[in-house]
Amino acid sequence: MDYNMNNLIPIIPTAEYDNVANEFLEAYFPEALLEPRPVPILDIARDKMGLDIQFVCLSEELDVYGMTVFADGLVEVYNPEEGLYDSKFFKRKTVLIDPEAYKKTNAGCVNNTIAHECVHWYKHRMYYRMQEYILPRLAKYCKCYVEQLPYSTEEEIILENHAIGIAPRILMPKNPFLEMAYTFNVGYGKDNRYAIAQLAEFFEVSKQSVTIRLEECGLL
Numbered sequence: 614m615d616y617n618m619n620n621l622i623p624i625i626p627t628a629e630y631d632n633v634a635n636e637f638l639e640a641y642f643p644e645a646l647l648e649p650r651p652v653p654i655l656d657i658a659r660d661k662m663g664l665d666i667q668f669v670c671l672s673e674e675l676d677v678y679g680m681t682v683f684a685d686g687l688v689e690v691y692n693p694e695e696g697l698y699d700s701k702f703f704k705r706k707t708v709l710i711d712p713e714a715y716k717k718t719n720a721g722c723v724n725n726t727i728a729h730e731c732v733h734w735y736k737h738r739m740y741y742r743m744q745e746y747i748l749p750r751l752a753k754y755c756k757c758y759v760e761q762l763p764y765s766t767e768e769e770i771i772l773e774n775h776a777i778g779i780a781p782r783i784l785m786p787k788n789p790f791l792e793m794a795y796t797f798n799v800g801y802g803k804d805n806r807y808a809i810a811q812l813a814e815f816f817e818v819s820k821q822s823v824t825i826r827l828e829e830c831g832l833l
């Protein structure tokens with residue numbers, strides 16, 4: 614894997630996303646590459662990657678769906694009972710997921726959101742480690758927004774695109790996914806609604822996420 618040596622962001626062209634997802638699965642859950650099966654991403658995140666996954670409200674407007682904490686420190690979270698933002702201390706390797714906001718994302722499913730934050734940890738922790746030296750007060754966590762912010766930096770856009778692109782490929786690795794899609798007889802121009810619902814149930818993701826993955830694989 615090549616890195617941009619100025620900021621330690623890995624260089625991952627879109628065409629490499631499937632390879633990175635497969636590399637992730639080889640490291641943490643190789644069974645998913647051998648035959649079609651759901652990927653237990655919450656267990657992988659907690660037990661194999663050592664991430665502490667917590668479900669908390671992150672914003673009043675539900676515009677932040679996930680965060681990964683790369684260095685111990687205070688993080689602003691939203692307290693819906695009080696209607697106030699609180700600063701709370703979280704340790705490095707904590708992942709925060711807003712239990713309502715993820716429903717507003719394109720993929721709209723919790724497993725995809727967990728996989729998304731796993732990609733940030735898996736591929737971007739070196740970048741954040743370097744940011745600790747450059748901008749020690751700012752570089753504690755990444756914050757994932759439902760809609761990309763107009764003032765996002767180029768680096769933030771690259772990091773977010775990696776996670777958006779790779780997460781569904783971890784949950785639906787290409788070859789086993791294609792095998793199941795053929796089993797359910799998915800095809801261009803057909804009424805695929807039943808097959809999409811079956812695939813979503815099988816891989817434990819949303820129907821939107823399956824539809825996007827089928828399009829990526831050229832089946833829709």
Ligand SMILES: [Zn+2]
Nearest residue numbers: 756757773776
């Ligand atoms: Zn993200």
